[in-house]
Amino acid sequence: MELALSLGDTPKPFSLLDHHSGSQQQKMKDLGFCMGLGSTRNLEDLHIKNMMREKDDEKVISCSSSSDPSSSPPPLPLQLDLLPFSPVLKSPPPPPPPSLSHRPFPWLSKNLIVESGSQSKLVKVIDAKPLTTVSDGEELAAGEYSSPNNSNSGTSSFQMDFSSIFNGGRSFNSRKRDLELSVNLELVDATERDHRACSRGGGGMSDEDENGLTRKKLRLTKEQSAFLEDSFKEHNTLNPKQKQALAKQLNLRPRQVEVWFQNRRARTKLKQTEVDCEYLKRCCETLTEENRRLQKELQELRALKTNQPYYMQMPATTLTMCPSCERVATTTTSTTTTSPCQQAPPTGSHGL
DNA sequence: ACGCCTTGTCCCTTTACATCA
DNA sequence: GTTGATGTAAAGGGACAAGGC
Numbered sequence: 278m279e280l281a282l283s284l285g286d287t288p289k290p291f292s293l294l295d296h297h298s299g300s301q302q303q304k305m306k307d308l309g310f311c312m313g314l315g316s317t318r319n320l321e322d323l324h325i326k327n328m329m330r331e332k333d334d335e336k337v338i339s340c341s342s343s344s345d346p347s348s349s350p351p352p353l354p355l356q357l358d359l360l361p362f363s364p365v366l367k368s369p370p371p372p373p374p375p376s377l378s379h380r381p382f383p384w385l386s387k388n389l390i391v392e393s394g395s396q397s398k399l400v401k402v403i404d405a406k407p408l409t410t411v412s413d414g415e416e417l418a419a420g421e422y423s424s425p426n427n428s429n430s431g432t433s434s435f436q437m438d439f440s441s442i443f444n445g446g447r448s449f450n451s452r453k454r455d456l457e458l459s460v461n462l463e464l465v466d467a468t469e470r471d472h473r474a475c476s477r478g479g480g481g482m483s484d485e486d487e488n489g490l491t492r493k494k495l496r497l498t499k500e501q502s503a504f505l506e507d508s509f510k511e512h513n514t515l516n517p518k519q520k521q522a523l524a525k526q527l528n529l530r531p532r533q534v535e536v537w538f539q540n541r542r543a544r545t546k547l548k549q550t551e552v553d554c555e556y557l558k559r560c561c562e563t564l565t566e567e568n569r570r571l572q573k574e575l576q577e578l579r580a581l582k583t584n585q586p587y588y589m590q591m592p593a594t595t596l597t598m599c600p601s602c603e604r605v606a607t608t609t610t611s612t613t614t615t616s617p618c619q620q621a622p623p624t625g626s627h628g629l
Numbered sequence: 630a631c632g633c634c635t636t637g638t639c640c641c642t643t644t645a646c647a648t649c650a
Numbered sequence: 651g652t653t654g655a656t657g658t659a660a661a662g663g664g665a666c667a668a669g670g671c
Contacts, residue, residue: 536660539641
């Protein structure tokens with residue numbers, strides 16, 4: 278029995294799957310996670326290949342009970358496929374529509390939409406708590422937004438430039454929709470949340486109280502989380518520039534953005550592990566059931582042989598596995614059937 | 630070229646807190 | 651109101667790579 282398991286990109290497909298057709302192989306390759314089960318000549322051949330690349334979360338599971346890579350047609354494979362778990366997109370995201378190059382952030386509770394002519398503006402109406410705790414470069418960068426020196430302080434028109442963060446934007450339309458919905462519908466909710474956060478010492482970029490002693494855990498707003506989620510779907514890692522830009526636009530410290538991405542990757546990995554475990558469990562159950570069925574069948578055959586002694590008069594039959602192609606060759610005292618590879622030019626390895 | 634140090638980032642583990650049933 | 655479970659932000663530490671000296 279051979280078990281081959283590959284997670285993520287597989288530099289070299291394991292031999293177990295070599296017999297699959299090109300399209301099947303391509304399918305498996307595209308999906309990225311393959312698992313095969315089959316027989317092998319001895320237990321030493323049993324191996325598990327588990328290659329996982331964090332950068333590519335795509336997974337595909339293929340489980341085959343075939344023991345013969347060269348058989349044609351191949352035996353019924355035991356195959357299970359899992360949809361890719363990761364939201365990471367393979368295709369390069371299209372460039373963001375220009376109309377979205379500047380968007381207000383609705384989750385900034387201190388902002389309120391006012392109509393100014395034909396253009397909506399976010400006006401800071403409440404400044405419940407200073408958001409900056411400038412102690413290092415990160416916080417300085419994050420604090421730029423609410424700095425008194427900021428040209429937008431006081432009556433601010435907060436703008437964000439998506440294209441400055443990412444080269445593309447798969448979900449810019451959805452972001453636009455979400456942001457617009459957020460602006461129009463969730464402003465009150467976010468305001469309440471932020472006020473609660475401020476009132477308990479958290480909120481915004483401050484994780485320390487006035488004395489800098491306690492470190493209250495803050496809860497990111499729905500909108501912040503959603504935007505980070507969208508960003509994660511496009512890039513599950515951040516370069517410093519992206520981190521800075523995200524932090525600035527979400528009114529968070531770069532460290533917070535970094536930690537969020539770390540935790541998000543960990544959650545992704547955990548969920549994928551759970552999915553993989555669940556699949557392997559199912560696979561094991563299936564194989565156990567198959568083994569039970571075959572054992573039963575074997576018992577029935579043995580019983581049949583005992584009850585019908587004429588079998589004894591037939592030539593003895595031996596099942597031998599070809600070491601090269603792993604096909605079963607039937608050998609009797611008078612005849613021998615050969616495996617396909619034995620019909621090929623002699624290689625010296627088939628001496629049945 | 631090599632070794633050492635610094636810096637930045639990652640992952641893993643743990644902690645602390647918020648939220649909910 | 652209390653409690654336990656769950657989710658998650660955040661910190662700490664080790665590993666690793668890149669760059670400077």
